[in-house]
Amino acid sequence: MINLEVLTDKVNIIAREVGSFIREELGKVQQYQIVTKDHNSLVSYVDQEAEKMLVTGLKKLIPNSGFITEEDTVDHYDQEYTWIIDPLDGTTNFLYNIPHFSTSIALKHKDELVIGVINHIMGDELYYGWRNGGAFMNGRDIKCASTEDLSASIIATGFPYAANYNQKPYFEMMSVIMKEARGMRRFGSAALDMAFVANGRFTAFYETSLNPWDVAAGIVICKEAGAQVCDYFGQDSYYNGKSIIVANDQIIKQLSNYTAKFFDQKDIPNT
Ligand code: IPD
Ligand code: CA
Ligand code: CA
Numbered sequence: 001m002i003n004l005e006v007l008t009d010k011v012n013i014i015a016r017e018v019g020s021f022i023r024e025e026l027g028k029v030q031q032y033q034i035v036t037k038d039h040n041s042l043v044s045y046v047d048q049e050a051e052k053m054l055v056t057g058l059k060k061l062i063p064n065s066g067f068i069t070e071e072d073t074v075d076h077y078d079q080e081y082t083w084i085i086d087p088l089d090g091t092t093n094f095l096y097n098i099p100h101f102s103t104s105i106a107l108k109h110k111d112e113l114v115i116g117v118i119n120h121i122m123g124d125e126l127y128y129g130w131r132n133g134g135a136f137m138n139g140r141d142i143k144c145a146s147t148e149d150l151s152a153s154i155i156a157t158g159f160p161y162a163a164n165y166n167q168k169p170y171f172e173m174m175s176v177i178m179k180e181a182r183g184m185r186r187f188g189s190a191a192l193d194m195a196f197v198a199n200g201r202f203t204a205f206y207e208t209s210l211n212p213w214d215v216a217a218g219i220v221i222c223k224e225a226g227a228q229v230c231d232y233f234g235q236d237s238y239y240n241g242k243s244i245i246v247a248n249d250q251i252i253k254q255l256s257n258y259t260a261k262f263f264d265q266k267d268i269p270n271t
Contacts (some may be wrong), residue, residue: 002081004114004130007061011105011117012128014057018050018103019121022088026122027097034095040161042091047071050087054105058083065107070213082108086213090189099123104191106216113239116220118195127195129224135198142199144227148250150180153203155255156193158186160209162269169262173206176258190241194218197246198225204251206259208232208268210241222246232259232268243268 025046033044051071059065066079070086083105088094090101099122107115118127127142129135135142147153155177159170177184185202187193191214193205198221215238219229230236232243234256243263245255 002062002109005133007107008115008117008128008130008133010061011058011107011115012126014054014061015103015105015117015119015126017057018053018087019119021053022046022050022094022101022103023121026094026099029095038161039163040092042095043071044091044095046094047088047091048073050103051085054083054085054087054103058085058105062107068212070211078108080110084108084113084212084216086191086211089191089214090187093188098188100187100189100192102189102192102195104213104217106213106220108216113216113220116217116224118191118217118221120192120195125195127198127221129198129221131220131224133224135221135224137195137199142221142225144197144222144225144246144248145200145203145251146248147203148248150177150203150251150254151182153181153251154183154185154201155181156185156187156196156202156205158188158190158193158207158210160269161271162209165269166267169264169267172262173258190214191218194222194246197227198222204245204247204255206232206243206245206255207241208243208263209271210244211271212240215239215241215244218246228252230256232256232263233265234260242270 066082086104238244
């Protein structure tokens with residue numbers, strides 16, 4: 001049986017090493033080294049090299065583990081233990097020299113997420129947690145916000161990249177939150193948005209059209225920090241990131257009432 005606490009320590013070391021590499025490359029990527037994967041979805045050698053470093057390091061920790069990664073530098077396959085990795089979450093920020101991006105690493109055992117690590121590289125904040133072990137930032141316990149009051153809450157969100165999608169439900173939802181909450185943020189790294197929910201900076205985060213590597217680590221850390229997680233329809237199909245809300249149990253009820261009111265599954269673009 002794997003000791004999750006010991007394993008998390010080792011993952012943290014790898015996350016920090018990869019973070020140093022990414023930090024070193026900030027501001028160095030040339031235009032010709034940027035590839036457009038899809039409309040508004042960019043990638044460079046930094047994402048790819050970081051992912052290779054992670055795969056090499058993590059494979060050594062659990063030799064027969066599987067991988068689900070954003071940049072496809074390794075074949076995707078599920079094993080008893082599977083790593084779910086976004087080497088650089090917030091690539092657009094990174095490429096525009098905006099110091100807000102992260103590395104997100106999760107471990108799944110069979111169907112259960114058991115470890116989450118998110119490195120806020122430029123903030124020198126390492127967030128991590130493991131199942132039933134708690135959530136931490138740089139060695140300190142963290143807890144999600146306890147306020148039940150939207151008017152005292154900062155709410156984070158993001159928007160789909162797709163060129164043509166029905167923007168109406170996104171604007172309708174935002175117009176309610178803009179009125180009711182203290183403020184809204186769109187920072188550009190879903191993993192960091194979730195880390196900031198875990199330590200109470202943001203009271204909630206909601207977004208659609210994400211992927212498992214955007215949310216897996218955040219799910220573990222947020223749950224361990226006391227937050228609830230659901231999809232836009234109040235159900236638990238959030239692991240794939242198609243729609244997700246994280247917040248304490250009172251705020252998540254309020255937000256999921258709005259998302260269920262404004263959104264229909266068919267309005268949510270696939271990634
Ligand atoms: C993106 C970020 C962003 C979210 C996008 C993601 P990437 O990830 O998490 O905040 O709004 O939907 O794709 O492409 O920078 O890894
Ligand atoms: Ca991402
Ligand atoms: Ca990424």
